Amino acid sequence: MRKRFSVAVFFRAVVLLSLSACVSVPAPPVQVPGGGGGGNGGASPSLPTALPPLPAAPVDAPGIQHEQVPGALPQNTSGRAGDHDSSVTANEKRAPAGDSFTLGRFERPFNADPMDVYHSYIDIIYTVVYLDSDWVYASITVKDDGTGKSLDGKYGFEIDVDLNGGGDWLVFVSKPSSTEWTTDGVQVWYDANNDVGGTAKSQTDSPPFRGDGFEQKMFGDGDGDDPDLAFARIAPDDPYTVHLAVKRSILRGNSQFMVGMWAGNALFDPALFDHNDYFSHDEAGSSVVELEFYYPAKAVHELDNACRIPVGFIPTGDLPGMCPLPSVSEREDAPPASCPREYLVCFDFGSQTMCYCNQPIP
Numbered sequence: 458m459r460k461r462f463s464v465a466v467f468f469r470a471v472v473l474l475s476l477s478a479c480v481s482v483p484a485p486p487v488q489v490p491g492g493g494g495g496g497n498g499g500a501s502p503s504l505p506t507a508l509p510p511l512p513a514a515p516v517d518a519p520g521i522q523h524e525q526v527p528g529a530l531p532q533n534t535s536g537r538a539g540d541h542d543s544s545v546t547a548n549e550k551r552a553p554a555g556d557s558f559t560l561g562r563f564e565r566p567f568n569a570d571p572m573d574v575y576h577s578y579i580d581i582i583y584t585v586v587y588l589d590s591d592w593v594y595a596s597i598t599v600k601d602d603g604t605g606k607s608l609d610g611k612y613g614f615e616i617d618v619d620l621n622g623g624g625d626w627l628v629f630v631s632k633p634s635s636t637e638w639t640t641d642g643v644q645v646w647y648d649a650n651n652d653v654g655g656t657a658k659s660q661t662d663s664p665p666f667r668g669d670g671f672e673q674k675m676f677g678d679g680d681g682d683d684p685d686l687a688f689a690r691i692a693p694d695d696p697y698t699v700h701l702a703v704k705r706s707i708l709r710g711n712s713q714f715m716v717g718m719w720a721g722n723a724l725f726d727p728a729l730f731d732h733n734d735y736f737s738h739d740e741a742g743s744s745v746v747e748l749e750f751y752y753p754a755k756a757v758h759e760l761d762n763a764c765r766i767p768v769g770f771i772p773t774g775d776l777p778g779m780c781p782l783p784s785v786s787e788r789e790d791a792p793p794a795s796c797p798r799e800y801l802v803c804f805d806f807g808s809q810t811m812c813y814c815n816q817p818i819p
């Protein structure tokens with residue numbers, strides 16, 4: 458377990474301490490017992506042995522002191538999943554592939570109809586899950602299109618703890634700006650009534666189903682029962698990668714779960730999950746021109762996700778929302794060198810790795 462203060466938080470604490478030292482607190486008046494003399498024959502007045510208690514600290518103290526902060530990402534990954542690079546077809550106002558509304562897969566880093574603005578900063582290219590004894594880490598790399606755009610979207614991940622295809626937890630950060638771990642802009646939400654995904658988990662419900670999504674906010678900007686529940690940062694070595702970390706304690710002892718990454722703007726909203734239940738396909742549209750009756754993207758836009766990575770178990774069959782399992786002939790133990798990163802999918806199980814190239818057939 459690594460305990461340290463983040464530098465930013467440390468300096469904030471120092472500033473607050475300095476400020477509080479500068480604010481003069483009126484000293485309690487020293488009461489002289491038997492004031493007025495006379496009662497003790499003129500002996501020197503004795504000071505009270507105990508000072509009055511200090512006023513209680515304000516409840517909404519602005520400086521949050523963190524006890525436990527994530528450190529470096531673990532050496533070993535628990536799983537990796539690439540995602541489609543929409544920049545390659547952005548000029549044609551369409552996604553190359555990877556968008557399937559009925560299966561809950563989105564590839565829409567574009568504005569709504571007419572899809573003439575491509576947002577590289579929410580186009581997921583590569584995702585990685587890590588695990589150590591204290592934290593679940595997620596790493597999300599978005600497209601670097603060479604324009605130097607900052608990470609102005611929301612970035613996060615769902616955890617499906619009971620492996621039924623419906624997310625149970627949602628962890629995300631809005632507009633990360635620091636390469637130090639911070640709770641600024643970080644939120645954690647929980648689906649307490651288990652209605653994310655509706656009846657047909659991961660798939661479109663019929664008839665349509667509008668639940669309340671992730672309805673319990675468990676954490677926001679360091680505010681919650683545990684002020685150290687979740688952190689985020691921009692990767693120190695890559696301005697287009699976001700790191701998130703949430704405490705493993707939220708898994709309540711579960712060692713098998715699935716993680717799916719998301720990036721987006723306004724549509725990345727805890728109340729809208731799952732989007733393919735909340736919206737109809739007609740309302741949502743589609744980003745792939747092959748679906749001519751639904752193209753272009755409409756109500757559901759500026760949103761991207763990657764397939765879910767199984768963590769802690771070797772899947773024996775396709776689970777809802779999970780990255781498709783490779784056929785035996787597709788499997789390689791090591792990542793195939795010829796595979797572009799946006800198509801690489803690897804499941805890592807301790808010493809065993811199963812990789813394949815999820816490249817669409819042209």
Ligand SMILES: [Ca+2]
Nearest residue numbers: 540563564762
């Ligand atoms: Ca996608």
Ligand SMILES: [Ca+2]
Nearest residue numbers: 540541580581
């Ligand atoms: Ca993408």
Ligand SMILES: [Ca+2]
Nearest residue numbers: 654655657660
């Ligand atoms: Ca559903």
Ligand SMILES: [Ca+2]
Nearest residue numbers: 648652669670
């Ligand atoms: Ca719910």
